[in-house]
Amino acid sequence: MKIKKYENKHHNRVIISVLVFTFVIYNYFVYSSGTETLAPKLSIEAIDGQVLWQENNCWTCHQLYGLGGYLGPDLTNITSNPQKGENYIKGFINSGVKSMPKYNFTDEEKNQIIAFLRAVDQTGYFPNYKANLQPNGWVEIDYKSTDSTAQQPNK
């Protein structure tokens, strides 16, 4: 009886070790090739914009790629939206319309936020209207090509 129990314990250790080992390799690929994109790196200005995005909790209401709060609209592709774009955003973010708080960003800060949103826009589409929905349940998403960067409307 005792020997059998010991064996069980041993099995568990082997399974855990195999899982953890696979996990390490898997993480390596997720962190490297799995998340490689054609979009350019975020500029310093864009990263400053992201800092403002975090410090002002824009994410409590807005989403990027559908991730975030739902009080406001998704902003993934707002900079390339032909009806909106950068001037519209500049006008909007200090206005305090509806539930959106009234901010007092300087011109420089507004540019940083826009640089961040533009960088996000360059990485892809949300919603991904041109995705290929397949009958077997799989979805092939549409990737954004970088040469035509932010100017491609997502319709």
Next chain:
Amino acid sequence: MHKAAQFFKNKFSLQFILLSLIALILGSLFGVLAGFQYILPDFLKELLPFTKMRPFHDSSVTSWIILAAIGSIYFVLSNLEGMTIFSPKLTKIHFYLFLVIGIAIYISIGTGYMGGREYLAFIPILILPIIIGWVLFGYNYYKTVLNQVKNWPVYYWMWGTGIVFMIFHLVEAHFWFSPYFRENFVRDLTVQWKSYGSFVGSWNQLVYGLSIYIMAKIKNDNSIGRGKLPFFFYFLGLTNLMFGWAHHTYIIPTQPWIRYVAYGISMTEWIILGYMIYSWKKSLSEEKKENNTLAYKFLMAADFWIFINLILALLISIPIINFFSHGTHITVAHSMGTTIGINTTILLSTLFYIASRIDSSFKDNIKQLLAGFYIFNGALMVFFGALIAAGLKRSEWMYFSKNMPFAEMKINLANNYYIFLIAGIVMFIGILMLTIPLFKVFLKEYKIAVKA
């Protein structure tokens, strides 16, 4: 052993539990306040800014889950299992560290001096002491259990791995400190949500471990938690924790293989669903022993919620369904359904069980508690339904009537928001009816423990 002396050993586990109950009450209150924002946006935006209510709510309720789980595990080890905690001093440090961090988080949010991200909104530097706290807990846990238990039942494995993965994923959630991640938005966002999916998986290990433990105690059956089957499900859960997180990120333009893996792995959870149905069918034919304790009732309720949420999780892990449900309230239904329906329900079961063990005069079948139980679960059902309905409407707007302005879509959702808010308020009342009596018992015992 003298009763008071016995509890003296657990002073810190009681402190964790008391703190967790405060966090639950505050967290639910902030949730209700945040909910008002959806129907009275202009009126409340200055008074109760959503940018603060939401982080207050997130931080408080996650603290509830974590603190209640930690407190219960310490309690199980030192009292119910009669082990000697490796270092009571470390437990003490762990408690005060988390208490101070909690206060710091509230100050950070209250003053609006944050800078973190969703769910971890507070000043990012606070993650360091949080991780240190987890490391202390892990060290204390392994040192205690490794020496005193041979041939671990499954819940010891679950707690042990839950702690380790919690540490890893809290670190991973802050990889954005490094430019390697930050400069690549796709990588950054993917890893952020990978870590979120997995640290929820990690606390699930702590919480599910407690549910198995409590079930074994209530049924007085030590084979629960041992043998091939519980371990099979444990490893299945662990595999999903590691590799099944990606349904939050299907739509992010990562390489397709990440999605293939996640899709494949998450579909293994059908086995859990199938097994649940199978064991219910089997239990119908078995002779049933009546068990009227509230702890048992909550475990049964958790079973129900696991069933519902598993179906939802499985569905939204199918890419074509995820395509339409992502970015809608269906995701919120998923997260609220699991954290409230499963985690909170199991933790309340655990706390009622502990309460009945430490205070023999504690009656858990009185009217107020029973009413609380039904109000809580009933309100959650309506809450959950309102979110699913809102999600369907939002999805319809996103994909089929996309020319409608955002503001108009929101007006269309107003009814759902009313129902959602009212259900939230009722649920809060239910939570108060349950937690206040619990708080009193734990406070009473705590006072005895301090005097001893």
